[in-house]
Amino acid sequence: MTKKKIGDVILDVKNISLRFGGVKALTDISFNVKEHEIRAIIGPNGAGKSSMLNCINGVYTPQEGSITFRGKTFSHMNSRQVAEMGVARTFQNLALFKGMSVIDNIMSGRNLRIKSNLFLQALRIGPAQKEEEQHREFVEHIIDFLEIQAFRKTPVGQLPYGLQKRVDLGRALAMEPQVLLLDEPMAGMNLEEKQDMCRFVLDINDEFGTTVVLIEHDMGVVMDISDRVVVLDYGKKIGDGTPDEVRNNEDVIRAYLGTSH
Amino acid sequence: MLTTFPRLLLDHAARRGQAPAMREKEYGIWQTRSWADIARMAEHIACGLHQAGLHRGEHMVIIGANRPRLYATMLAAQSLGAIPVPLYQDAVAAECVFPINNAEVRFALVEDQEQVDKMLEIRESCPQLSHIYFDDPRGLRNYDEEGLAGLDELIGAGEAFSKQHPDFYKDEIEKAQAGDVAAMFFTSGTTGNPKGVVHTHNSLIDRARAGAEFDRLSGDEDVLAYLPPAWIGQNIFSYAQWLVCGYTVNCPESSGTVNIDLKEVGPTYYFAPPRVFEGLLTSVMIRMEDAGSIKRKMFHYFMDLAKKVGPDRLDGKSIGGSNALLYWLGNLLVYGPLRNNLGMNRVRVAYTAGEAIGPDLFSFYRSIGINLKQLYGSTETAVFVCLQPDHEARADTVGVPCQGVEIKVADNGEILVKSPGLLKEYYKNPKATEEVLTADGWYHTSDAGFIDSHGHLKIIDRVKDVGRIHGGANDGAMFAPKYVENKLKFFPQIKEVVAYGDQREKVCVMINIDFDAVGNWAERQNLPYAGYTDLAQKPEVYQLIRECVEKVNADLAEDALLAGSQISRFLVLHKELDADDGELTRTNKVRRGFIAEKYQPLIDGLYGGKTEQFIETVVKFEDGRTGKVSATLKIMDAKTFAPVKAAA
Numbered sequence: 026m027t028k029k030k031i032g033d034v035i036l037d038v039k040n041i042s043l044r045f046g047g048v049k050a051l052t053d054i055s056f057n058v059k060e061h062e063i064r065a066i067i068g069p070n071g072a073g074k075s076s077m078l079n080c081i082n083g084v085y086t087p088q089e090g091s092i093t094f095r096g097k098t099f100s101h102m103n104s105r106q107v108a109e110m111g112v113a114r115t116f117q118n119l120a121l122f123k124g125m126s127v128i129d130n131i132m133s134g135r136n137l138r139i140k141s142n143l144f145l146q147a148l149r150i151g152p153a154q155k156e157e158e159q160h161r162e163f164v165e166h167i168i169d170f171l172e173i174q175a176f177r178k179t180p181v182g183q184l185p186y187g188l189q190k191r192v193d194l195g196r197a198l199a200m201e202p203q204v205l206l207l208d209e210p211m212a213g214m215n216l217e218e219k220q221d222m223c224r225f226v227l228d229i230n231d232e233f234g235t236t237v238v239l240i241e242h243d244m245g246v247v248m249d250i251s252d253r254v255v256v257l258d259y260g261k262k263i264g265d266g267t268p269d270e271v272r273n274n275e276d277v278i279r280a281y282l283g284t285s286h
Numbered sequence: 287m288l289t290t291f292p293r294l295l296l297d298h299a300a301r302r303g304q305a306p307a308m309r310e311k312e313y314g315i316w317q318t319r320s321w322a323d324i325a326r327m328a329e330h331i332a333c334g335l336h337q338a339g340l341h342r343g344e345h346m347v348i349i350g351a352n353r354p355r356l357y358a359t360m361l362a363a364q365s366l367g368a369i370p371v372p373l374y375q376d377a378v379a380a381e382c383v384f385p386i387n388n389a390e391v392r393f394a395l396v397e398d399q400e401q402v403d404k405m406l407e408i409r410e411s412c413p414q415l416s417h418i419y420f421d422d423p424r425g426l427r428n429y430d431e432e433g434l435a436g437l438d439e440l441i442g443a444g445e446a447f448s449k450q451h452p453d454f455y456k457d458e459i460e461k462a463q464a465g466d467v468a469a470m471f472f473t474s475g476t477t478g479n480p481k482g483v484v485h486t487h488n489s490l491i492d493r494a495r496a497g498a499e500f501d502r503l504s505g506d507e508d509v510l511a512y513l514p515p516a517w518i519g520q521n522i523f524s525y526a527q528w529l530v531c532g533y534t535v536n537c538p539e540s541s542g543t544v545n546i547d548l549k550e551v552g553p554t555y556y557f558a559p560p561r562v563f564e565g566l567l568t569s570v571m572i573r574m575e576d577a578g579s580i581k582r583k584m585f586h587y588f589m590d591l592a593k594k595v596g597p598d599r600l601d602g603k604s605i606g607g608s609n610a611l612l613y614w615l616g617n618l619l620v621y622g623p624l625r626n627n628l629g630m631n632r633v634r635v636a637y638t639a640g641e642a643i644g645p646d647l648f649s650f651y652r653s654i655g656i657n658l659k660q661l662y663g664s665t666e667t668a669v670f671v672c673l674q675p676d677h678e679a680r681a682d683t684v685g686v687p688c689q690g691v692e693i694k695v696a697d698n699g700e701i702l703v704k705s706p707g708l709l710k711e712y713y714k715n716p717k718a719t720e721e722v723l724t725a726d727g728w729y730h731t732s733d734a735g736f737i738d739s740h741g742h743l744k745i746i747d748r749v750k751d752v753g754r755i756h757g758g759a760n761d762g763a764m765f766a767p768k769y770v771e772n773k774l775k776f777f778p779q780i781k782e783v784v785a786y787g788d789q790r791e792k793v794c795v796m797i798n799i800d801f802d803a804v805g806n807w808a809e810r811q812n813l814p815y816a817g818y819t820d821l822a823q824k825p826e827v828y829q830l831i832r833e834c835v836e837k838v839n840a841d842l843a844e845d846a847l848l849a850g851s852q853i854s855r856f857l858v859l860h861k862e863l864d865a866d867d868g869e870l871t872r873t874n875k876v877r878r879g880f881i882a883e884k885y886q887p888l889i890d891g892l893y894g895g896k897t898e899q900f901i902e903t904v905v906k907f908e909d910g911r912t913g914k915v916s917a918t919l920k921i922m923d924a925k926t927f928a929p930v931k932a933a934a
Binding site for chain 1: 542
């Protein structure tokens with residue numbers, strides 16, 4: 026039913042290699058992400074999926090290779106700079122402020138967009154108050170979008186895991202990102218929660234045109250919602266293409282199902 | 287004369303256009319819509335629907351939660367002389383097929399993507415369904431189906447039309463008569479296809495007025511609309527009486543936020559089936575159990591006091607000086623904060639109906655100063671038949687006949703009603719109409735009951751359900767299954783009960799535990815469990831339930847009439863009874879016969895003297911898929927008591 030328009034390459038990863046001492050986490054990885062698409066990175070445990078995301082995100086600096094974002098090439102990214110360029114992410118192990126309410130957590134995602142200085146914000150004077158109201162309004166739209174109205178004021182630590190994941194996504198959305206990096210958004214969820222999360226990812230992609238890069242090891246989920254899939258195994262790229270192409274790729278089958286000896 | 291709903295709307299818009307008509311919480315803020323706003327919206331929708339081809343006398347389906355634009359659409363349809371047919375928003379797609387085809391529906395307004403998907407799914411079975419409008423466009427951007435359009439587009443088109451034809455809307459409203467059909471409600475029905483209950487403007491408005499006069503409702507009331515609009519109760523409270531009285535209807539943000547919204551709105555006129563009051567009480571009790579010991583002691587001390595003197599106080603009787611002083615203190619420390627927490631601080635009149643309410647549950651709310659009363663009525667009678675006056679609320683009656691109602695008890699104990707609010711007919715079902723509506727104008731309620739010495743109506747059970755014990759020690763004793771079930775359901779640990787005993791030698795019950803209450807209890811007992819099924823079958827849980835059953839037996843033994851209904855054996859079901867599996871009606875009443883068939887092995891086990899029984903059942907998930915659950919259920923005996931002989 027979807028008829029979305031996939032644009033040009035927005036993010037181009039070239040020949041990335043990342044080593045931790047003697048451990049090769051990533052070896053010579055290249056792939057690209059096109060505007061408005063849902064791009065999945067899959068692979069078995071320890072394949073280097075999160076490391077790849079951390080390179081794009083500026084958390085790790087790869088020893089070799091380059092990343093081109095909107096025509097600008099970087100040999101290493103700095104995470105603040107990445108955020109300012111419109112790349113937001115969620116975390117596999119949730120990095121929320123457990124004692125803070127849902128609203129405050131999502132508000133923290135607006136941080137980069139708040140213009141008034143610390144002093145004005147602290148005293149809520151001058152333009153700071155008005156600005157806060159505007160940001161709060163934006164946050165309310167996210168709360169509505171993610172259907173978490175019932176938990177607005179609940180401390181995040183009290184919420185079940187599936188809802189915490191949603192709040193994590195909400196905080197990333199608060200940055201109004203052009204590219205959204207999702208690190209195992211469905212991990213540890215039950216079937217119903219997974220279906221909800223899939224719907225949110227599809228809706229984000231569809232309604233806001235946000236480009237989504239998604240790490241997942243639940244094959245079913247990935248194949249259903251992604252436009253293109255990269256497959257990693259032991260830090261190497263072993264497959265790249267549409268879900269159908271990847272599903273029929275011999276190397277991928279071997280990596281996932283093993284071979285008979 | 288203000289004889290139709292659209293005329294009432296225009297009157298409010300003209301006289302008090304800026305007064306709030308509806309509020310809806312959106313983006314965390316209550317957004318108010320005035321009567322003028324609603325009238326304008328209804329006009330635009332009506333013009334749009336007219337252009338799209340909706341005819342006078344045609345039915346239009348409306349599916350969704352309580353949303354201002356859905357109510358405005360009902361008004362719009364009525365303005366054109368069309369008949370709105372609200373359907374339950376949680377019905378699965380297949381359940382919508384019969385009503386839509388029965389009423390030859392071409393037009394539907396649905397709330398969101400979920401409902402649109404349902405309509406598209408049944409389109410093949412309902413080929414005439416040509417126009418589907420949706421209120422919330424979320425997720426529907428890329429749907430490219432013929433005849434599918436947003437309500438915004440419809441309103442836009444209607445606005446343009448009304449500019450060119452400024453008198454069209456008013457002219458259309460003028461064409462309607464009080465005796466015209468205003469709406470049709472499908473009854474969920476415990477057997478067979480649902481029946482469309484046809485009501486005229488006259489019947490609905492007359493009953494809405496009677497109820498409003500009885501409780502002196504004004505335009506200043508606040509009502510929270512949170513039950514399905516397809517249920518006539520919600521429709522009376524947030525539509526018919528809304529238009530008659532001109533009060534404010536508040537729509538919650540989502541189904542998950544109802545309790546929060548209830549607290550924020552603080553309704554003055556509140557309605558809920560017993561189930562909701564029970565749920566609220568259970569959640570309070572659970573939280574109380576988790577509170578610190580001082581708070582807990584204070585709570586229990588003052589609740590005991592309230593239980594003793596609270597109901598009398600609300601009935602206007604004297605409770606004595608020291609009790610009055612203590613109650614005042616209790617109000618300060620416990621009842622007031624508790625009412626506030628329940629969102630019932632401003633409640634002037636609260637009603638419960640639909641099912642019998644447990645006496646303890648009923649007096650709990652009255653004891654903390656909430657004016658909870660009962661009423662009696664059904665879809666066929668446009669709700670108001672009997673109402674309890676303010677100082678005469680009791681748990682075991684449903685009140686006195688209200689204005690315009692005549693009541694008579696038939697020889698078989700059935701209650702017959704004559705009232706201006708009776709249904710016109712069942713749609714396209716003269717046979718069923720004849721069965722309930724006799725030529726002399728009496729409506730047969732199929733409820734068994736009698737008028738007590740105070741002139742209050744008392745309902746025992748459905749006529750067809752009242753049975754007799756056959757054989758055994760209590761041969762010939764009366765068996766009122768609902769009476770037994772309700773007694774058990776008052777325990778917070780028990781969510782649902784099905785009782786059997788008619789034409790059998792003893793009474794056996796199947797029980798659903800309340801997962802929240804029992805789960806919480808298990809946690810405090812350090813009792814590990816894997817899920818609902820596992821928890822339900824724990825020996826400790828059986829022991830807990832057994833205590834409840836035996837308390838009920840002791841209670842029943844005190845009533846000479848019902849002592850024979852004591853429960854001999856019981857089991858705890860491994861899954862919750864669910865409307866999606868056909869075990870409950872959409873209004874959450876147990877379908878005893880259906881359950882007996884579906885769980886035949888369990889019934890055999892109960893009466894066959896077994897101590898456990900294997901059962902496998904098919905369950906239906908909300909998305910329409912099915913799966914199987916199986917378990918071996920324990921069956922336990924309960925102690926019964928010798929009947930207490932009434933003192934001579």
